[in-house]
Amino acid sequence: MNLLPFALLALSAPLLGSLLAGFGGRLLGRCASHCLAIGLLAVAWMCSVTLLYQMWYQHAPALDWMGYNWLTSASLHIDFGLLIDRLSVAMMMIVTSISLLVHIYSIGYMHDDPAYQRFFSYMSLFTFAMLILVTANNVIQLFFGWEGVGLVSYLLIGFWFKKPSAALGAYKAFIVNRVGDFGLLLGLALLLYYVGSLNYQPIFAKAAWIAQQHIIFLHGHSVRLVSLICILLFIGAMGKSAQMPLHVWLPESMEGPTPISALIHAATMVTAGVYLVVRMSPLFSGSPVALSVVLVVGATGALLLGLIGLVQNDIKRIIAYSTMSQLGYMMAAAGASAFSAAIFHLISHAFFKALLFLGAGSVILAMHHQQDIRKMGGLRSYLPITYITFLIGSCALVALPPFSGYYSKDAIIEAVHLAPIWGGHYAYICLLLGAFVTALYTFRLFFLTFHGSPRFDIDKEHLPHESPWVVWLPLVLLAVPSVLFGIVHVQEFIYTSPEGWLGQVVYVMPALRNYLSDWISEFHGVFIATAQAVFELPFWFTIAGIMTAWILYLVKPSLRAKYIKPDNLISRILRAKYGFDSFNDSIIVRGVQSLSRLFYHIGDMRLLDEGIVNGSAHRIKQLAQWMRCLQTGYLSYYLFVMALAWVILLATWVGWF
Amino acid sequence: MISLLDCFFYSISSMLVASSLAVILVRHPVRAALFLVLSFVMAAMLWMLLEAEFLSLVLIFVYVGAIMTLFLFVIMMLPAEESLSWKKWRGFPFALLLFALLLSLLFYMLKHSLLLGASASPADTTSTYTNTQAIGHILYTQYALPFEMIGILLLVAMVAAIMLTFRGRRVDAKGQCINKQVRASKQDQLKLVNIPSEGEKG
């Protein structure tokens, strides 16, 4: 069966939807716009389903399609092409499913927004860019998608651009991502320089050769080329996947509409960094240093960013920090070469995190755009569907046994535990503590929001009520995979071989294959694994987290006031978010600003404007005036000049001058 | 060894240079014109020395006999007091410098260039040879085309001169009207008047 038409259709349908909703939105009206966008997205979704079916059940071979030559400059060929393999199909599936549900959800959530069609257009455009990113068969096309999702993310964070905080958040997201993209671009440039091609196939074919190359820096420091490339690529991934220290934009991105937070800043775009690392696994597997960097950065983020979630009060920001923490888990898995586990967690996380965000959106709708959890409480009775689904999402997030999060997260922690690479123990400790922290902040949020007594002004006329069906339907639809996905698919996805279901797509360092074999041999079926949970450390850390939250926030809130002083060192550090923001503001932003002011005043105004631009113009004007004076109008003078010029020419020729 | 021809050449050419200088240095325009006549004569003599007797005589006929005479008429008709004085031209030193430079360049050129044997004297120097005939022959055969063109050129010069000086017919200008003259009859021109003679009166 030819997969190409489906892939092309899946790509073009969201683009068409975006164009129709964007340019024809005013003409079509609200209903037609969202129907078109959703309908076309459904087409893309069905194409993805077909592709996945072919890959999963029919074991169709990967498709590497070279479309057409887009640009040729000397030896540089940039092509438009598609690579449809297991990894990209899994990503396509996730992107289209979440996007479809979020589209539907948005009908309800964005109901009153005047820029309704624009919103749908942006979302479809995002889907298109994300699909380009995951289906590209060369890094330039990946970069195109990468920048495309970055652009749409910027547009959507600043969707309510009249709100200063939204505009600022959009700026921040854009600028911080530039830092990461710079690293990514440098990595691509190195690849182009050394491999001479930007397509995956030749790059991976030469991965072994790249692994043996060294670059000599100043003073003869030799650096392994592959480590350099991978770390540069990982800097890009850090920007996009909000890893420390380039995570600062993600909390600010919560200024965007909540469906966007679910779609872009939880389920899909932020996982692009993980996708990049997994996609580039042949390169990363050549560099233990790069793997360790990925592992350590990921694990550190998983713990430290989760901790910040403890002191946040904005419902969306808590979930945002949780997202960063979970992305840290995925990165750690990729660092431990458990690529299938990383992708598996990516998928299950996409479901339950989208569920949590959309649930939070439902709460926010009910609370009339109140996002502070200290002003909620007791919503359980008002929002029953939201309550149930949110509970399912929370359980999945904290990795309680039968829920999907348990299987993915447990696999990651176990893999990191076994991983014989530098930083493995540190990462294991971080991830274990992370499990506790995750449970703590998740259930703090949950209890404060849905249990206890209402802390908002109860207005009899405007009691919080359940959202319309377009809002709760996606919640229910997302709750299903949040429960079942792990239990159904974990065995086939992770525990079939060291590479997992991804198989040939990823490449694991031979030295690490043994540990991975050990790791999968410990798995004896789904049900045993579920039952085994009680004998494992992460489970008890999680339970401890939940209990702590239950005691501190529900049973005896007075304990909080007694033992946790609001201005103790730890909470101050956490509240300051480890000082990243203030560091950025005071050192980087202000430094760059003063530097640019310096350049503006001295370089631009003095040197360029006064010196070169206006200066040369003045000089030429003076020259012109002078030449005008030469033109005296006296005939004898003209004759003299002519004769003089003649004589000078003669004398020059003779060599007298 | 200086031959007689050299003596003639140097004396004539020094007079040519002197009279040419006088043309531009003398204040009175009539005298300047007369010096120009002198320099034409000297140039004609130089050509005579080169056995180019036709050109030499044409120079005297045309320039001295016709053009310079016209010049003198014009100059004499102008109020000629100070009109030609060059007063104190500030650029004079520069001009002098330029002149010196040019002169030295020309000397340098003549000193350093070998003539490529083409400037030989006419081949046929027998007594039957006249360069009047030779010039006439070449003008009407080989150079007929440029010769005709020069005719057109002179026509253009004439037309241009007329155009520039002709300021329209004046109302009181005197002129002939041939038609009128031809058509004139005795009746129009002649009127017979009967005047009684003295005798009849008496």
Add this chain to the structure above:
Amino acid sequence: MWIPEGIVLLAAIIILLTGLRLKNAKLLAGLARFSLLLTMLATILIKTYSWKHHLDTLISELWFMDHIAFVMKLTIEITAWFVLGLGVHYTQHEDIGSGEYYALTLFAVLGMLIVASAAHFMVLFVGLELFSLAIYALVASQCHISIGIEAAIKYFVTGALASGLLLYGISLIYGATGQLAFVPLMQDLGVIANGHSLLISFGVICILVGVAFKLGVAPFHMWVPDIYEGAPLSVMLWIATTAKIAAFAILVRLLWNVLAPLGSIWQPLVQFLALLSILVGNTAAIAQSNFQRMLAYSSIAHMGYLLLAVQLNTESAWSVALFYMLSYVIGTLTAVAVILLLQHKHAHIKQINDLCGLHQRHPWLAFILLLAMFSLAGVPPLLGFMAKWQIVQMLIEQQQIGYAITAMLLTIVGAYYYLRIIKVIYFDDLQPLDPAKPNIYPPALLAVQPTASIMAALCGGSLLFLGIFPAQLLQFCLQVF
């Protein structure tokens, strides 16, 4: 062989004679233009005839009948036709359109045609003097305006000096080689090119000075602004276009058909003249407030670019020079055509500021002027850009990157004064000519002139068309040399 020249001569004499009685400038101009059409026809017929029958391109060592002669003649005739057509109303209005005016015009054309075919120094010089003399007289054709007389005297005296230098150079070369005809002379020079004497070098330099004067190249450019300003507009157009083509023809004949083997003598000098011209033309034009003077400096700069191609002294470089010449001629023709159309009974367009707000009154004329200015400045889709680009490409191919960069930098300087015109016509407000008469604005149509308007539009359109599709013209220029 001499049918085109004969037609022009005959027409000139007929106009001269009929002009004595006939005072209708339109009729005379029509006659002149008709004769030019016949001449064009004759030129083409003779070319095709001689091409079909493989006639010799050289007639008795005096007269070329080659491609260069054909192209130059045709260009001169077409340009002359345009110049005459555009100037009809102006000459009538200025009361200079007498029989003598048109006769002299045709005599000038005759001289130019002779120059284009000259294969002998004598023919060349006589032809040169023929058209120069006619133009001297034409400059002074408004003999009641002192500035015109002054310009004519200046032109005449400086031109006489230049002719004298040219003649002197010719005589030096004749003295050294004993040859006046181009073809044998070139063979002789080719033989002695390596061991040439100082006599020949001086001769070459003197000839170069003479031609440089005719082209109006710095530092022999001093006459150009004064003559452009002083001459009647129609005559100025004549000097700026047809006479420039003729001067280019002289340049081709002398440097390509005679002195090409002595490139080592004149190439560095031409380089110097070219760069100086570009510098002087482009910078001095900035300070001008008079439109005609500005165009004068513009032409000086353009001739500099032309010489920059010429100094390469290869076949393709000469072709590019021809291409550049054509682009310059069409651009100037277009610009002056608009100004000619705008002359008003009460106000001549003399100053650049007289064009203020042209766009508001005559958007089409403003657009045509914009095309002309952009083309002269060398802005992309137009012919002038293609021409400049060709020259720069040629320079880079010949490793003269420094010259290419200098030329382009000075082009930027030059863009200033072209853009200033555009700024004035598009962004400045209309200003009444006289505060007392607030209803009379300077940029007003002289009269409704359908033919001249169509011709101006044709010129402007060809700037755009040939700029976008230059291949044919370029191919044509490449086949000439």
